[in-house]
Amino acid sequence: MTISLSRRRFLAWSAMASAAGFVGFPLEAAASVPQRARAVPLRNVRLKRSMFLDSLQTNRRYMLQLEPDRLLHNFRQYAGLKPKAPVYGGWEADTIAGHTLGHYLSALSLMHAQTGDTECLSRADYIVAELALCQAQAADGYVAGFTRKNRDGKIESGRAVFDDLRQGRVETQPFSLNGSWAPLYTWHKLFAGLLDAHVHCGNAHALEVAVRLGNYLDAVFAQLDDAQMQRVLSCEFGGLNESFAELYGRTGDPRWLRLAERLRHREVMDPLAAQQDKLDRLHANTQIPKLIGMARQFELTGDPEPSAAARFFWLTVTAHHTYVIGGNADREYFQAPDTISKFVTEQTCEHCNSYNMLKLTRHLYRWTPRAAYFDYYERTLLNHIMAQQHPGTGMFAYMMPLMAGAKREFSTPFDDFWCCVGSGMESHAQFGDSIYWRDDEDETLFVNLYIPSSLDDDPSGLRLELDSDLPLGGETRLRITAAPEAAQRIALRIPGWAQSWRLTLNGKPVRAELADGYVRLRRRWRAGDMLTLELPMPLRLEPSDDPDVVSVMRGPLVLAADLGSTEQPYATQADPVLVAEGDVLAGFAPQEVSGRYLATEVVHPGPLAFVPFYAQHDRRSAIYFGRLAPQAWREAQARQAAAAEAMARLDAEAIDRVELGEEASEKAHRLRSELSYNVEYRRRKGRDARSGGFVEFDLRNQAGPLHLRLRYWGGEHRRRFRILANGHLVADEVLDGDRGIRFVDVDYPLPAAATKGKALRVRIEPETGFSAGPVFGCWLLAGTEA
Template identity: 55%
Template sequence: MQTGSRSLAPTRAPDNRRDPAGAPPADAGRRRFLAWSAAALALGWSGFAGRVLAFAPGRVAPPAPGSVRLLPSLFSESVAATRRYLMRLDPGRLLHNFHQQAGLPPQGEAYGGWEGDTIAGHTLGHYLSALALMHEGSGDAECRERVDAIVAELARCQEAGGDGYVAGFTRKRADGVVEGGRAVFDEIEQGRIEALPFRLNGSWAPFYTWHKLFAGLLDAHRCCGNDLALEVAVRLAGYVERKLAPLDHAQMQQVLECEFGGMPESLAELSQRTGDARWLALARRFRHDRVLDPLVAGEDRLNRLHANTQIPKLLGAARGFEADGDRGDAAAALFFWERVVHHHSYAIGGNSDREYFQEPGTLPRYITEQTCEHCNTLNMMRLSRILHGWNGEARYFDFYERALYNHVLSQQHPEGGRYTYMTPLLTGEARSYSDPEGQFWCCVGTGMESHAQYTDGIYGFRDGELLVNLYIPSTCDDSARGVSLRMESGLPDDGTVRITLGPLREGALPALRLRVPEWAGDCRIRVNGREVKPEMRDGYARIRRAWREGDRIEVGFAMPLRLEPCGDHSTLVSLRRGPCVIAADLGPADAPWDGIEPWLPDGIETAFGEPEGGRWRVALPTHPQGLEFVAFHALHDRRQAVYFHRFDAAQRQRHEARQAERRSREQALRERSLDHIELGDGDSEQAHALAVTGDSYAASYRRVSGRDVRDGGTLEFTLRGDRPAAALRLRYWGEEHRRRFAIEVNGRAVAHEVLDGGRGHEFVMVDYPLPANLRAPSPSGWRVRIVPDAGYSAGPVFGAWLLAG
C-alpha cells in the first residue's frame, strides 16, 4: 500500500472522539456490541455473535493491483462500451464549477442535468474513479493520462483557494442567487445548521458530493500511483476538519441528518493510506447514531429510510472496524447485510422501491416500476466484498454474483454511456436509460464505475491459498505471490469452467478453493482429466495437491431451472438458471403492452429444456401461443416479466374476485364524480388549468400518474361541475411519509394533511368535506391549492376528484 509523500507523515490526533458523556467511542462501541450480543442470544442468534467475534480484517487479500485481466466475454464488452463513453466526456466541462469557484477561467461549459444543479461536481468524482479503475483493470494509458490531468487541475483549484477547499457544489439562495459551496460551511462552522434529508444549508447533499471527490482521489492514488491525488485529499480533509471542529456531538448529529455519502469510509481509508490518525478521528465524527445504534442492537428499523443514504454509513462502519477493531461496527455491518440481502432485496439483487426500504415481509407488495436503484446495489456489492474479506465465506459472493449478472449487467445499454436509474420489475415495464450527455444522475456516476473493469473480486488469497470467487473469463498473474492462471468460462450460458495454471513458484499454491454457487444443482471437478472429491469449506471446494504449471482444472456446474419465491410469498415467484434470472420477453419497449400478465402453471420447470440461442419458447395458460424467455440482463429495449403468479384454481379465483371488486369501486367513483384531474398527465393538467410555483414534478407509480410539490412551492388546479359538490377526494400512496401540507379550495383552508405512512401498502382515498358556502357550483369552478409546510413536500397526489353529495 502506498503511503504518499514525506509531507504526509503521521501527526498526533486531536481528541475529537469523545461523546457528550466523555466516554471514548471505542468504549461506547464495546458497550453497544455487548448489548447487541445479549440481544442476539435472546433472539437465538448465537451464531451471529460468534461470527462477529471471529471476524479478522485482511483474512482474504486481493491479488496484486493490475494482476487480473479480463478475457473476451459479456463483461469485457461492457468495459469496452464504458471506455468509449469515458473518452467521449469532456473533463473540462466536468471541472467547470471547480475552476469557477477557484476564480480560474473554466475550460468548458458546464454539463446539464444534475451537473446544472447544486449537486454539481459529483460526476467528476465518479468519472475520476472510473478512469482509475479502468486503468487498474486493463493498463489503459489514456485513462491514466486523464486521471493525472484532472488531479493536476484539482490541485491548481485548491492552490488558488489557499485553504484546502476544492468543490463543484453550490447553493441557491432564496433570492435566486447561486453561490459557491464555501458559504455553506462558513455557516456550519458558526453553528448555523439547517439540515434536511437531502439539503444542508440550501445545498443538495454537499458531503455526499465531496465523498465522490474523495473516493475519486483515493482511487487515483491507489490505481494510478498518483501521489498528488493523496495530497489534494489530505488538504481537503484538513478544510473539513477545521469547519467541523467547533461543533459538539449533538450539532454534528444534526448535520448528519442530511445525506453525507461515504465520508466516514473515505476518511478512514485516508487515515490508513497516510498513517495519520487525524483522519480516522474525523471519520468517527461521521457516525450517525440514530441509524447505527439500532443495527448494533440487532433491530431492523430500515422501513421508510432512504436506502442509499444508509448503505454508505455501513461501509464507513466496516472501514472503522478495520481501522480500530470496534466490533460494534462489525456487528452493525453484518446485521445490516443480513437484513438487506434476505429481507429487502429482489431477485436481481437490487433493493428499495422509490429509493426507500420498506417494512420487512412486504417485498411482494412492492413490485413496481420504481424498484432497484443502481447506486444501492453497487454499494451492497462493495459491502459484500468487505465482509468476505473478514471471514472468506462464499455466501457473500453468492449475493455479489446475483447482483452482478442481473442488476449491474442490465444497467448499461449495449451502446454504452446510457444507464438506468431504477430497474423496474413491474410486469410490462421496460428500462429507461440516461442520455449520454444529459441527466448525469447519481446512477450515471456509479454506472461508470460499475462497468469500468469487473476484475475486482474474481480471485482472492487466504492463507496462501487461491480462492476463485467468480467465474468470469480472465487471467491472474500475481508475480509477487508466484501464481498465474487462465480461466475460461461458459457462464452464464452453461456451467463449464476451465482453469489452466501458468508458471508457479515452488510452494506458492498449497491449495485451490473454488466457490460452489448456491444455484449449482451438482458440481463435478476434474484435475488433469481425473475426477476429484474436494473438501468443502465455507462454501468452497478445496483441492490440495502439489500444483504444477500446465495443470488443468475442469469444473461442471449443473444449472437446473429453479423457482424462487418473492420473500415468503409462495405464489409469487421468479425463475433462475445458473447465476441469471430468467424473464419473459413481452415485446418492444416502444410498443404498447397488451396487458396480459403471464401466470405459471405447476410443473413449469419441465417445460424449459435447453435454450436455443439463449432463449426458450414456452406455452403458458395465459399465452398458449408461447412466450419467449431470456436472461433478464439481455432484455434491453424490451418489456419484461420477472415475477409471476403461480396459482392453483382456488387462488386464481380469489385473485380474479379481488380484481373485479377493484373495477367495481372504480366504476362507482366515476358515477359519483363531478370532475377528475389526472395529475401528472399533461393533457388533463392543461384542461384543469394547472399552475405550479417552485419545484414540482410529475410522477408515475404503479402506472398511476401523480404530481408532487416541494418545499417553497405551490400547486393549483381547477375542478368544475354543474351540481353541488360535497367533498374533495385526493389519492395518496398509503406508506407516503414526511409529507405535510395545507389544502385550500377557492382561497379557504379545508384541511391540513400529514402523511407519515401507516395507511397500508396500497393507494388510499382521503375525502375532505367542503364547507357549506363552498358547495354550490359557480362558473369559475373550484380552485384547489396545495401548499407544503416549510421543510416538507406535498404529495405526490395521484389524482383528485370533486364528489357530488
C-alpha cells in the first residue's frame, strides 16, 4: 500500500515538475536496478604502501589513544551504572554527548574489516557488550549518552526528551529537540555504529541492541500524529531513516520500513522528488543523510520516487553547489545555485558533508555504474578528504577554508570531538571500500580508484595487485596473480579529466571497448598478466560559475598557490590573481619535485609555487583566482584602494567605535555577554548572541543627534533581535537574507534620551529561538535625531 501510493505521488510530481519547466525527471532513475553493481567487500581488499595507507595507520594510532570507557561514561551514568572513566571534553561534555561513540564504533569496525586488526575488533566487541549492559538496565530498550538542559537550566538524562514527546510536547529548533542538541542525530550515529559492528565484525549482539533501541523509538513515535512528527523532523535527525531501512534489510521486519518511510521530512524531500532545487539556506549536512536514507529505501523496495529524490539531489549539489575540491556549503549552509565564486571564504566545505556525499555517490553508482560518479568521488577523496587529516598528528579539520591565505584549524585529541572528528575517523578507516566493484550480471570487475592495493575476489577466484603513481603521476599497473579458468571482463575507469590515454597488456598496445567512461577488456586471464594504463596530466584551468574565477588543475588534483607557513600572518591586501592577455598556463614551469610548478609573470603578486592543495596542512593557500587582462587588473587595484580609503575615513569620523571580536577593543569598551561568541567571516571579526543571551558594551557619548552604525553580512537570515541604547529601544531588527552578497552598514538614529550621560551603553539581545547578528563593526556617528 505504501509503495503504491508513493509511486502514484511520484508520477504526479514528475508531471507537475515537467509542466512547470523544472529539470526533467531523469528517465534512467525509473530504469535503475537497485543492486546492479556491488562493491567488493572491504575484507577482500588490502592497501599497499601509499599516502592512503599512511593515513589509515595515522588514524589507527589516534583511535587507539581513545579510551572506550570515557566515551561510554554517559551511557553508564544514565543507565544507573557507575562510570568507569571520566567523560571527555568538547562536544562530549555537551548535550550531544554520545555521538562520538557511534562514529568510533563504526571506525573500529571499518578498520578491522580493512586491516584485520584484532585490537579494533576487541574494542568494538567491548563497546557493544557495554551498550547491551546499559540497555539491560531498562525494560524498554532505551540506551543513550545524550542529555538535555531542562527549563531550570539543569542537565538531566536525555530520556526526558522522549518522555515529553510521549506527552505530545514538541519544542524544536533546527538543532534542538526539547532542550537536547539533536538527539535523533546522535542516535543515528549509534545505530550506524551498531550496524557496522554487525556486518564488519560479525557481532550478532550489535543487531540485537539496535533492534531493542528501535523498539523504544517506534513506541515513542507511535504517540505522535503526522503534524507532530513533521515538527520533530524539523530538528536535525541525521540519517535515522537510513538506520530503520537498514534494520528492515537485516531483519525483514516490515515495521522498520514503515518507520523509515515515516521519517520523511516533507518540507525538504517533496521538492527534491519533484526535481526542484530549493536548497538555498538549508543546512547542508542536515539534508544529505536524509537522501542516503531515501536511496537505501529504493534499494530495498524498488520504489522509484525515493531514487528520483536522491539522484536529483546528487546531480544538483555536484553541478551547482560544489567547490572545486568536491566539498559544498559555506558556514555549513547551501547558498543559491551557481554562486560558488561569491562564497570563497574561510568557512567553506564542512568535512561531514563530503563524507556523506561520498556515501550517497556509492548508492547511486550501485544502480547505474557509470564512471562519472567516480570522477566526483575521486576529486572529493583526493582534494578534500585527504586534506582533512593532519598527517603528523592525525587530527581533523572541521571546515576546509578556501579563501586565499586562510589556514586549516585541526582538532585536539581529547577536547573537541566535533562531528567532523567522528566522520574523519570513519573516512580514514576505509579507503579500500570503493576501489573495486562487481557487476555479476555481465561478470565485470570495475576498477574505479587507482589506490595501490591487492584484491582477493574469492567468489570469482580472481586475485590481483594494483600499483599506481596517481595522483602525482599518471601510470597505473594492474598485475594478475591468480585467475579462474573462465573469461572475465575487467573495466578500468578513464577519468573525465584525462584528455588522452594509452592501455597496454604485457607491454603491447591493446584495442579495448570504451563505454560509459570505462575501457573494458574481456579475456581468459593468466597469472602474471600486466595491464598498464597511462594517463597524461597536463595543467588545465577549470572555471567556476564565473568564467573569470578559475582554478588550476593537474589530473585529479587541485593545485594551490603556496602563500607561506600558517605560523606567519597573511598580508590580506594582495590576494593572488592571474594576469595575462593570452595563455595563462604558459607562465607555469614544472619543478623538479613532482606535481610542483612555479608561476612567474602571470601571477600577481608573484612569483608563486603551485602545489597539490591536499598537502597544504601547515601552509596558507589560494585555489580560486581572478583571471584578468592587465587593464582589468589595474582597475581592480584602484577599486580596492578606494574602498580602503573609505574605511579609513569612517574610522576617523566616528565619535567612538568598537571592534567586535577583538579582545583589546572589547575590553576597552567594557563588553559583557552571555551565550555570545566571537566569529570571523571573510576576514572580518565580529560577535553574535544566541537565543537567551546578549552582548552589551559602552561607547563614548556626546550630546545628540547621533546614530549608531552596525555592520552585518547581507546574506544573514533567521536573525531577530532588539537593539537598545541606555535602556531605550533603538530598533527591532530582522535579518532575512535579502540584503545582497556583501557586507551592509545599517544606521540607527538614537533617541535623544539615550544620548545623555558620559557613556552610551549599547545592548543587543535576540528574540527567543533566534540569534542576533553577527555584528562585524560598530561606530557611533554624528547624525539626525530620531
